Amino acid sequence: MNERRVKAEIMDETAIDRALSRIAHEIVERNKGTHTLVLVGIRTGGVHLAGRLAEKIRKHEGADVPLGEMDVTLYRDDFGRRAISSKLKPTILPESIEEHDVVLVDDVLFTGRTIRAALDHLIDYGRPRSIQLAVLIDRGHRDLPIRADYVGKNVPTALKERVEVKLREEGGDDRVVILEEEGAS
Amino acid sequence: MSFHGPHLLGIRDLSKTDIGEILDAAESFRAVLDRDIKKVPTLRGKTIVNLFFEPSTRTRTSFELAGKRLSADVVNFSQSTSSVVKGETLIDTARTIEAMPAEILVIRHPHSGAAELLARHVSASVINAGDGMHEHPTQALLDLYTVREALRRVEGLRIAIVGDVLHSRVARSDILAFKTMGASVVVCGPPTLLPPGLAEWGADVTVRIEEALRDADVVIALRMQMERQNAGFVPSLNEYAVLYGLTRERIDRARPGLLVMHPGPINRGVEIAPEVADSAASLILNQVANGMAVRMAVLYLVAGGASA
Numbered sequence: 001m002n003e004r005r006v007k008a009e010i011m012d013e014t015a016i017d018r019a020l021s022r023i024a025h026e027i028v029e030r031n032k033g034t035h036t037l038v039l040v041g042i043r044t045g046g047v048h049l050a051g052r053l054a055e056k057i058r059k060h061e062g063a064d065v066p067l068g069e070m071d072v073t074l075y076r077d078d079f080g081r082r083a084i085s086s087k088l089k090p091t092i093l094p095e096s097i098e099e100h101d102v103v104l105v106d107d108v109l110f111t112g113r114t115i116r117a118a119l120d121h122l123i124d125y126g127r128p129r130s131i132q133l134a135v136l137i138d139r140g141h142r143d144l145p146i147r148a149d150y151v152g153k154n155v156p157t158a159l160k161e162r163v164e165v166k167l168r169e170e171g172g173d174d175r176v177v178i179l180e181e182e183g184a185s
Numbered sequence: 186m187s188f189h190g191p192h193l194l195g196i197r198d199l200s201k202t203d204i205g206e207i208l209d210a211a212e213s214f215r216a217v218l219d220r221d222i223k224k225v226p227t228l229r230g231k232t233i234v235n236l237f238f239e240p241s242t243r244t245r246t247s248f249e250l251a252g253k254r255l256s257a258d259v260v261n262f263s264q265s266t267s268s269v270v271k272g273e274t275l276i277d278t279a280r281t282i283e284a285m286p287a288e289i290l291v292i293r294h295p296h297s298g299a300a301e302l303l304a305r306h307v308s309a310s311v312i313n314a315g316d317g318m319h320e321h322p323t324q325a326l327l328d329l330y331t332v333r334e335a336l337r338r339v340e341g342l343r344i345a346i347v348g349d350v351l352h353s354r355v356a357r358s359d360i361l362a363f364k365t366m367g368a369s370v371v372v373c374g375p376p377t378l379l380p381p382g383l384a385e386w387g388a389d390v391t392v393r394i395e396e397a398l399r400d401a402d403v404v405i406a407l408r409m410q411m412e413r414q415n416a417g418f419v420p421s422l423n424e425y426a427v428l429y430g431l432t433r434e435r436i437d438r439a440r441p442g443l444l445v446m447h448p449g450p451i452n453r454g455v456e457i458a459p460e461v462a463d464s465a466a467s468l469i470l471n472q473v474a475n476g477m478a479v480r481m482a483v484l485y486l487v488a489g490g491a492s493a
Contacts, residue, residue, distance in 0.1 A: 079489065089209075
């Protein structure tokens with residue numbers, strides 16, 4: 001792989017925290033409370049973000065929202081076409097998602113293919129009342145007709161650039177950066 | 186890809202890391218099997234052919250369902266219905282099937298080395314579902330998975346393998362698999378049914394079952410192969426049952442918490458007493474359920490799901 005260098009930092013710890021606080025409020029507002037809510041993080045970044053959203057909702061509303069985590073590898077449309085970079089992990093969802101409002105949480109929304117896989121995966125567990133999508137970054141370049149309901153920050157990017165969300169749960173500081181290939185103009 | 190090539194021919198080819206990856210992947214498939222919809226779309230459009238040149242119901246069914254639950258098309262090809270009876274060679278049969286085309290061939294064959302021979306002559310992935318007296322890797326993997334699930338570890342455990350080790354490909358694969366994962370293995374059986382050179386495999390050997398069970402955490406009883414009972418290896422099945430059968434009394438005298446496994450099909454009252462096979466210590470039905478998850482993992486990984 002080509003060397004990549006940081007082109008710009010687009011969010012720091014404070015900005016990420018404020019964005020998540022706003023999204024947590026928006027989720028509760030739109031769903032008129034927490035009693036039907038389920039948060040499902042998409043591995044890996046989404047799992048940490050879903051955990052933080054649940055924590056914020058617990059602080060503000062005093063309610064525990066069921067949390068799940070999902071690995072969409074088995075539902076991807078590019079199986080066998082590219083080297084799979086991480087090991088398969090089990091998907092763990094709350095007891096039931098039937099008649100619940102499920103909020104999928106991911107770090108970056110890009111082509112939309114991961115979300116397509118997540119939708120198919122989720123529906124194999126039952127029929128939620130609604131499925132919503134929360135992302136920290138929407139970087140554009142969709143291949144599919146998919147949009148997010150809650151967005152931390154819209155970031156216009158070039159196709160060749162990469163957006164990396166670093167979270168303290170993985171070690172290091174919270175920050176979002178745009179990476180570009182070394183030597184790119 | 187961490188396998189040596191796109192095939193699964195034997196445990197001998199696998200490193201500790203490879204086996205760990207298969208067992209970890211199997212956990213994800215176990216979760217799929219616990220859902221109402223026990224199916225994922227991963228291998229849509231791929232074709233798996235079960236080439237069975239030996240009677241087998243459970244292994245073939247397990248592979249068939251594993252393939253179907255990955256959304257692959259699965260075809261069963263058995264000796265009695267095939268052109269093998271018309272004199273076609275194994276390689277010609279396999280090449281014909283591959284040209285249909287098929288991406289994965291699962292083979293069970295009475296001759297040791299058949300899977301490897303096939304792998305050399307076809308470009309499809311080959312999975313060994315038991316070849317002669319050589320290996321039965323998916324059985325060993327599901328045994329590992331079952332032990333890991335029950336006791337949360339494999340390393341440091343003592344595994345006893347009791348019975349007809351000489352003719353058992355399960356025993357060979359199990360010894361390699363458990364040794365690779367850091368367990369110690371003791372094999373036990375009548376002298377006529379213990380092959381020479383077991384010590385070179387790293388296994389302890391005893392002809393006394395009490396000794397084999399004494400420190401064991403898990404005992405794997407091998408199937409007494411009825412078709413061999415007239416070949417003079419044991420005086421009678423009754424005598425075998427008396428000397429080597431897993432009875433309630435023997436289990437009670439062994440270490441508390443000893444778990445019992447068997448690759449099936451079981452001969453009740455021969456290598457295992459009915460009350461032991463049906464007891465809380467028996468993991469035999471867990472083995473069946475886990476076998477499906479492990480085979481899904483193996484199919485998934487040879488089809489391209491191995492991590493880079």
